[in-house]
Amino acid sequence: MQPKILIIGTGGTIAGMADDAEKPGQYRAAALSVAALLAGVSGLEKAAAGPLDAVQIAQIDSKDMHDGVWHALLEACDAAMRDEGVRAVVITHGTDTLEDTAWFLHCCLGRLPKPVVLTCAMRPANALMPDGPQNLKDAVAAAAACDADGQPLLREVVAVTGGGELHSARWLQKVHPHRLMAFASGEQGPLGWVDGRRLRLRQGCAADTQGAADGYTGSQWLAALPQPAQKAWPWVEIVSSHAGLRAGLVDALLSQGVEGLVLATTGNGTVHEVLLSAAERARQQGVAVWRSSRCSEGVISDAVLPGPADLAADLAVALTPCKCRVSLQLALVQAQAQA
Template identity: 30%
Template sequence: MKKIKVIEMGGTISGNGKDRLDLKDYKSGVYNGENFLEAIPEIKQFADVSFESFLLVSSTTLNADHWIKLRKKVMNCLLEEGFDGVVITHGTNTLEESAYFLHLTIPTEKPIVFVGAQRPFTSLSSDAHLNLLQAIRVAASDEAYNNGVLVQLNDEISGAREVTKTNTYRLEAFQSGQFGYLGFIDPDKKVQFYRNPTRKHTFNSEFSSLEIDKLPNVEIVYSYAGATGHVIDHITERKKYRGIITAGTGAGLVSPSEIEALQRATENGLFVVRSSRVGNGRVVPIDSYKDYNFINGDNLLPQKARILLMVSLLKYNTIEDIQTVFDHY
């Protein structure tokens, strides 16, 4: 039986409501491994599981320093303590971001599975119990090896690069856009994968071997009709940032005023990555932008493009090198 470490980071999956109909005002981080094992004794059928509470904070308060601490904890569990896999319980609001950071920076082939819930542990029809059990099953499965960091909710297995939260309260909130899920957990107790990530990650990521103590500051700017570019100028003038991600309209476009502001940003040494706010599709080079020193963000969502730029800047300092990273990760 495989040894699985569950790292508890709070979130709805550990939430306690004032009654069983409380689906919005509950308190997160109340329940822990002892409560989970008592409520879900079936866990013991699938793995030898150890629980540890770690960074019990709301996922909306997490920042890059928390990611670095989590990375060190996961590496210790897998590389030093000899666990066969790790499950991380996490608030759903920023779960996809923590998952993608580890996807880029953990040097392992072993399964790392993020899990959360859309309904608190105490609610009617809570998804917390089964989500946790299924995540442990995925982490203990041979099929999950070499697939990078995974996200499991609602019996659906997603890759950390593509997955995103798409609904505020519905159980099917976590989707992977046009690429779809990597696999599923079905009633026959099988963990079934149908595809694998093709972009570089974990054990074949050049960033997984880096010593990471701090990440550079990168901001996201959301474009819209009539955007003035004032926010971009403010970021540039603050001189505390290394890069800007544009959540552009359509195919990664921004307003004329934003173009001017972004040019001033690049002239001041900031790296600018074009992404799109639409949710699907690649941002590619276009003739009208060929004279600007912008990096094309491929199909990464703005919040994922931000993480990749932050990590890239730990190693590279030219547009050409960083563009190559975005082409392969």
């Protein structure tokens, strides 16, 4: 029997419903099941070039994403990577925290033996011109894409975000609150493009299929990450450096037991003197403090982040505060597991 593409539903705008189809900005996210989404997209199995299966692991607005859903996603992806009956995974997700989830999976799954493709929508499913059906179809086509030898073209976590653009989780950012093309990858640009049936990778982004199985780390992270229902993941918060800053926020977080701080710095890693003093107090109390930048493009030029080499070595952790927060949280999990 031909292996299937597994589609995992988490909710989001792609599964949303508006009370009035002519007012797509007013809607309820996560109103439809993933099965209902699949039923509404014609030609999906043709795009997959094979069978499809679907599972619902969450049905939430992605602004409310939490560690429990991430753990369930990692479990589902890990099982799929080891299941010979599954050849790829597609995840339907809300746009608000898509880059957070994509980065989390990128960090945990490592080098992929099979594609993991996230997709989303900016309009609800019953809008007059919804974007979700085409995005889902494009995501399935990207997940199904193979080279001349029948090997998957994609070996990293990616996202199909609109207009057929394919973005790497390493650089993906939501850059606009309501336009259909709401995502970008800054200076890096899209990884490729897909039109519902064919994937075209940007020149220089050809798939490297060597050592994919050896680089897979999902099972290791599942062993390290605690079940959120039994034990909370490390508490990491983002504090922005800005004009007129006061130290009270950091002091309040320290008094409540925060375990890690990400400083969303100004420019090339600069920090307000008040926040710099507060961060030093945090370090003296054993709280991990990492830096990111408020800038939407580029990286802090001297960014050398502490923690596991596989997390610190990727400069994308210095791109956005939300990705830096995920990386620090994982570094703290790993440190606790090794203690």
